[in-house]
Amino acid sequence: MCGIIARVGEGGAVDELLTGLKNLEYRGYDSAGVAIPNGKSIDIRKQEGSVDDLVSAIDGNEPVGNIGIGHTRWSTHGPPTDENAHPHTDCTGSVAVVHNGIIDNHDELRDRLIAEGHEFTSETDTEVVPHLIERHLANGDGPEAAFRSAVDELDGSYALVATVEGGDALYATRNGSPLVLGIDGDRHYLASDVPAFLEFTDDVVYLEDHDVVVLNGDGYTIFDSEGRRLDRPVETVEWSPEDAEKGSYDHFMFKEINEQPVALGQTLSDRFTGDGDVDLGIDPDRYVDVDHVHFVACGTSYHAGLQGTHILTRAGVPASTYRASEFVATPPPLNEDSLVVGVTQSGETADTLEALRVATRRGAKTIAVTNAPGSTAVRETDESIFIRAGPEIGVAATKTFSSQVATLIMFAELITRSMTGSGIEDFEEIVDSLRSLPDAVQRILDTSRAERIARFYAGSEAQFFIGRGGAYPIALEGALKFKEITYEHAEGFAAGELKHGPLALVNADTPVFAVILGPGDEKTIGNVREVQARGAPVIVVAPEGADDALAVADEVLTVPDSHPIVASVLANVQLQLVSYHVAELLSRSIDKPRNLAKSVTVE
Known part of the structure; x- marks a missing residue:
């Protein structure tokens, strides 16, 4: 639940890294830091507090270099302190790493590294990574090989980006935590989420688990875990940079509350066919034999799932909603006639992803309802439905909840027709209300x-x-x-x-x-x-x-x-x-x- 930004290319790195950190502060704001190789060493600046605190601390004495990594932290291992802030380094300061996720076997790795003479300065799980890279470098590996070897020793979820003193490259990978590549001519970016670099580029590559990326001045190369080159598609994000800015509003949350008429218009656009059917981009015939719909979600998305269950149950379709963590702990009976719908704004919610994986292992059909094309939920489910709410920066979900509920109303009609042969009894009246929904929301905002x-x-x-x-x-x-x-x-x-x-x-x-x-x-x-x-x-x-x-x-x-x-x-x-x-x-x-x-x- 931290924010990663990294950058390689022409021009100074620090301003773009700090911009990326500001754009990612919704992912974590306990501490922040950057690491920039300057040809002689890696210049590390980090501290407890907000990104603004970091900006103030380095104002007038900015690190110089055209390659760098940055991080904004939401504490999991250790309190928010200067020492626990990322980036983390090895004993010599020649390796710097930023990390999102949790390394499950960090205690075991730390004990082993301490026994070998490594000295740790933080309470974080992340710090084992630069020390592992340091050890493999000392054993004669090159930077990329040392990074790979270190990653091979990790258990858990992670998105990692590392840089090594004396080189001109970044090394990155992901496993269960998001990481996306941004492409802008001779500049390239890595980030936890697209808004980090959206004002620089909207061309992206969504990385998959175990991809290894090498970024340098010549571009990027993606490898699989065995070192074979991969060709991932470049996609263009439809969001504009203005979508991720506050504009004249005091808070992103208030901006996003006021964006709901537009967001709902996007959610509903082109979703109704001329013959009264609903088109959500999925194949209704796949669900003819479904006998029960299970929604899995967390937080606000769980409440949207409850609304989905209410609508389906009202229509006579067996449906249930589970908190994703509880679904994982005690799954209901599932088989090939079960449909599990993961409702997740980001498409990266860990508990919801694990619930969907449990469903897949047990043979159930799966659908992701999400705001994030290219997310893990999209890649790991049979089909996906996009709520199309646009980027949401405020931590408290507002417009995404409204778009989730509107989407699930339409989904309920589609799945009811598939399972029963006829739609929701009063769906024409519901459609009339849906068509009026953006204007009705605007009226509330005005009055x-x-x-x-x-x-x-x-x-x-x-x-x-x-x-x-x-x-x-x-x-x-x-x-x-x-x-x-x-x-x-x-x-x-x-x-x-x-x-x-x-x-x-x-x-x-x-x-x-x-x-x-x-x-x-x-x-x-x-x-x-x-x-x-x-x-x-x-x-x-x-x-x-x-x-x-x-x-x-x-x-x-x-x-x-x-x-x-x-x-x-x-x-x-x-x-x-x-x-x-x-x-x-x-x-x-x-x-x-x-x-x-x-x-x-x-x-």
Whole structure:
């Protein structure tokens, strides 16, 4: 869950490395550093804190060289300190390495290296790598051979880039952690994610596990683990550099909330055929014999999966949603008639990837629903569906969740037709609401009272979110978003479960956000009255025409009238705005909330 940037080519390296680190700070922001060979040694600059802290520290005394590596860290092994910051070096300072992932056998390797006389200066798992390279160099290997030999000794997940003093090359590989190559004429880049170098180039090569890349002034060469040359295709990313910039917004999160009309337009574009079918780029005939759909996901994507299960179950299709880590720990019965759908914004979420691998090993069909073409999830599943939301930089997912839910609504229709021979009963009405969705979201953005409600309730003892049916995943997502960026206590509950324990927590200082979207309205209204009887203020999120629901509210956040399934996206936008404005009032670090990273690439 760290960010890697590396660069080779004409011109100075440091400015582009620092730009790449700023672009990757959503992946890690505990510490940052760069390493630049200067012809005499490797100039290492690193420290605890943000990339801005690193920029300030080297301002006026920048390293000089046209090749370099950089890293922004999200701590796993050892706290955020100068010593634990990357890049890491060997005993002599002649090898520098940056790393994303976890090296499982680092304790064993460290003990062996210490016994051989190597001295370590950090608590990280990464530091074993430069020492391993140092040992193989001492044994007579050249830099590339030493890098390969070191990698062969590693167990775990990793993306690695190394440079060796006296050379003009970078050496890189990946196994279970993302690494992408960027190509711009005589300049080449390596990074954990495309936004790192998007303002320099949009031509990329998506590397695969165990690829070994050698970058130098003459270009790049990709080898397999046995040393055979590979030819990976060059693809053009459709994102523009402006997509990954804040522009006039104070925060990426607020920018991305406001980008949802455009993102949803991209998600829905050209997805409906003239005869009423859905075209998601997958073959419906593959799923005729499927008897159960299993969604696997983590965090926000898990809530999107819950919405997918709700829609399919409502249509009579057997479906379940699992937290990916629990699916791995205790997989359900699977066979060739099972379909496992991995919902992952980045396509690199470690637990979700492992769940998909478990499904593949057991013979199930697999689909990835992702925002990231070229990601590991895309390469390892039978087919992929792209949500087309554009780059999302804020750690708290906003527009990707909306696009995931919209995509899963369409997927539910496609898979229902495949499995049952007929579609969702009221799908024409759903399609009408989907077509109006971008405009409806824009209307909320233009008229929302969320900022006023945030000012009134910010600083409460706790916040509770309740919903029933399709509103339940939105309650969970609303609570998750609130706790992610405000650091305040928030919990989401199925509305009917309040009386089975959570009601004990309710008092006059615990506002309750009740999401009421149609089905089960009268029962959820009853739950609202229960919490009001305990003194809790209630903010109802409901369609404009839901008079009964709105009548019981202390405050209201309305959404345009829409089909209840589609209205879930609209309700979520209102809750996103509440979380954002509360976090802003509390002066939280909205784009980079403490202890969190955007792409969780370790289990």
